[in-house]
Amino acid sequence: MADVEHRPSNFIRQIIDADLASGKHNAVQTRFPPEPNGFLHIGHAKSICLNFGIAEDYQGQCNLRFDDTNPEKENIDFVNSIQQDVNWLGFAWSGKVRYSSDYFDALHDFAVELVSKGLAYVCFLNNEQMREYRGNLTQPGKNSPTRDTSVEENLALFAKMRAGGFKEGECSLRAKIDMSSSFMCMRDPVIYRVKFAHHHQTGDKWCIYPMYDFTHCISDALEGITHSLCTLEFQDNRRLYDWILDNITINCHPQQIEFSRLNLEFAVMSKRKLQTLVEQKVVTGWDDPRMPTIAGLRRRGYTPASIREFAKRIGVTKQDNVIEMSALEACIREDLDSAAPRAMAVLDPLKVTITNYPADGIEWLDSPNHPKDDSMGSRKLPFGQVVYIDRADFKEEANKKYKRLVLNSDVRLRNAYVIHADEVIKDNDGNITELKCSYLPETLGENPADGRKVRGVIHWVEATNALPAEFRVYDRLFSVANPAAEEDFLTVINPESLLIKQGFAEPSLHTALTEQAYQFEREGYYCADRDSSASKLIFNRTVGLRDSWGNSEQ
């Protein structure tokens, strides 16, 4: 039995519960129908979690079906990346991957059926005329001059269309519905157009391609989908979805149910805009860690569990809304707080020489990998005469609130000794180049015996064993919450969305693997980038610590 108690409840699940209780259905069949014209984004993840999640919870099936009716905008790389992303999120589709193009023959035959019934006709209006004839919300449309052509003639014309006898744009096949309908989509919508395009699945077999609205409902019905879940912009099109299925010979009529899209602050979600970011080289690609794509989030260090948790928290409704970026960030932080081993890395290094420590003495200190989870074990951390600390962790003068190193006062190096800052070395321009400190030998795991005050705890890396590393500190890609509302969203790119820093990491990180998350103490959560190698370590910042540095104090 499904684990009923842990199922999220929403209006769609209530409809399904009622359909199962009434015996309308005895099993649930859903589908996720992406168009392979871009990478999937976090909005798609909401739809994936909904469709696959429902199938899982009701012990039903969910198909993955590529909605591939626009061959010019689609390609096989997108087909592959989408499959990878769905799998990575942790979902398995039922049977083989499906394509709307699998049904091109059937769709063609259904179109012929509509023509035979006098419910579709070949129209020779060009785009501009068609717009003019369509009317608008206050004016009914006008009938196409060929609306009443005989069935025989239309059958011959459609056959000629299929055989390549017409040029692109010269004619189209339209459903004969109602030119005065208050739903614009019902004013004799185009269901087939001429397109001499090579298709990634069907090659050059077709020179006519079915339109989305015609294809989608029939594909759903052919697959025995029970509940066809889509976003709110298809609300009006539901009339067309139902009209087509009611007027062809098919023994399945799925129910279309609409829910609101996910909108996320500080992000754009339309594939067209994401494509622009890639083409204009604002980002390095679809999987740039600043992109809201699944591939980008993955490279950034998000886990599948964090994205599924996010989908669960935002829920499913019919209300349009915008989710705060911090809601997504909270999900990954919570996941990584318990899962990510701790490590030390210094992003902006300042050399510290410990004058009373032996010049060639290295000792290996035991450091727990997680402060609250002993089962994660510990590692050996070298300590020596020269260490790096972060520049921001030292001031020549500061008041008591500054819990880091100050000249003539004391601070603890995390998991190591208390040091005292004795002297500041500067270059000719007055920049600090080095600190001379002394360490208190008896302070390993102990407070100073003389009762002196230690301001706080800072992170560090021993110099001779330190691994040079690049840190890519990512932030929000946009500087305003709603970039899509701008006239040109490219004008509101956050100039600090990526800061690259060259610093040092502790030696245990030489084995850092892609997608292994770490909490770099007091810095944030990081993971090795896929470009990282043993000779050049590169870490991506997934997300900062909630409360920059106070939060991680021991």
Ligand code: ATP
């Ligand atoms: P875009 O507007 O980003 O180009 P789309 O709707 O054209 O998206 P499709 O590939 O057709 O993209 O989408 C596949 C499925 O994912 C559809 O069922 C669609 O409704 C759903 N989907 C797309 N964007 C979102 C979103 N932001 N929130 C929830 N579901 C979405």
Ligand code: MG
């Ligand atoms: Mg679409």
